[in-house]
Amino acid sequence: MDVSVTVVSVSRPETTAAVTRGAARLLTALGYAPLAEVTLPNGRRADLMALGPKGELFIVEVKSSLEDFRTDQKWHEYGPYCDAFAFAVAPEFPRDILPEEPGLIVADAFGGAVLREAPIAPLAGARRKALTIAFGRLAALRAAGVQQAEL
Numbered sequence: 818m819d820v821s822v823t824v825v826s827v828s829r830p831e832t833t834a835a836v837t838r839g840a841a842r843l844l845t846a847l848g849y850a851p852l853a854e855v856t857l858p859n860g861r862r863a864d865l866m867a868l869g870p871k872g873e874l875f876i877v878e879v880k881s882s883l884e885d886f887r888t889d890q891k892w893h894e895y896g897p898y899c900d901a902f903a904f905a906v907a908p909e910f911p912r913d914i915l916p917e918e919p920g921l922i923v924a925d926a927f928g929g930a931v932l933r934e935a936p937i938a939p940l941a942g943a944r945r946k947a948l949t950i951a952f953g954r955l956a957a958l959r960a961a962g963v964q965q966a967e968l
Contacts, residue, residue: 832881832907837864839924840877840905843931849875852956856967857898861891866899868952873900874940877922880906886914898948898968901935 827835841851849867856862865877876899880886895902903920906912912932915921920935940948951968 829881829885833864833879833885835926836879836881836905836907836924836929838926839929840865840879840922841867842927843922843924843929844875844877846928847931850956851877852952852959855952855955857895858951858968859894859898861894863895863898865905866952868949869900872945872949873937874945874948874952875899875901875903875935877903877905878919880904880910880915883911883914892919896938897944898940900939900945901937903931903933903935905929 837853841853844851844865844867848870851865851867853865854862855866863876864879867875867877869875876895878892878895880889892902892904901920903922904915905922905924906915908923908925910923912921912923918936920931921933922929923932924930948968955968
């Protein structure tokens with residue numbers, strides 16, 4: 818009996834899309850309303866930003882590969898725009914290289930799991946209000962078909 822094995826190579830954009838989709842599904846299941854590709858007031862782009870049931874803002878940075886993590890260190894600049902921050906990675910990602918401070922989500926295209934809760938650092942009231950209003954406007958504009966990515 819001849820058995821052959823086919824190895825399927827998944828591109829970095831495909832991995833990013835799958836992890837983003839799974840993390841968004843997880844956030845939705847946890848009661849959050851996520852938006853993908855949100856440009857923050859500092860010009861940085863959050864892979865996912867989600868509004869929680871109590872008004873909390875959660876940012877998730879998707880890392881598709883070791884190279885992606887090593888070359889992109891902008892995640893430090895997200896803190897002033899969220900109450901909680903986490904990385905989302907694919908199941909095969911080498912998680913031991915990630916810093917221990919942020920939360921950690923492992924996800925594929927179908928869903929995800931929280932492996933480490935994101936620490937909470939509450940935003941100041943005025944900043945929360947401004948970001949929440951901007952988030953709501955962005956979501957409404959996208960729902961209306963207006964392609965705007967900035968808060």
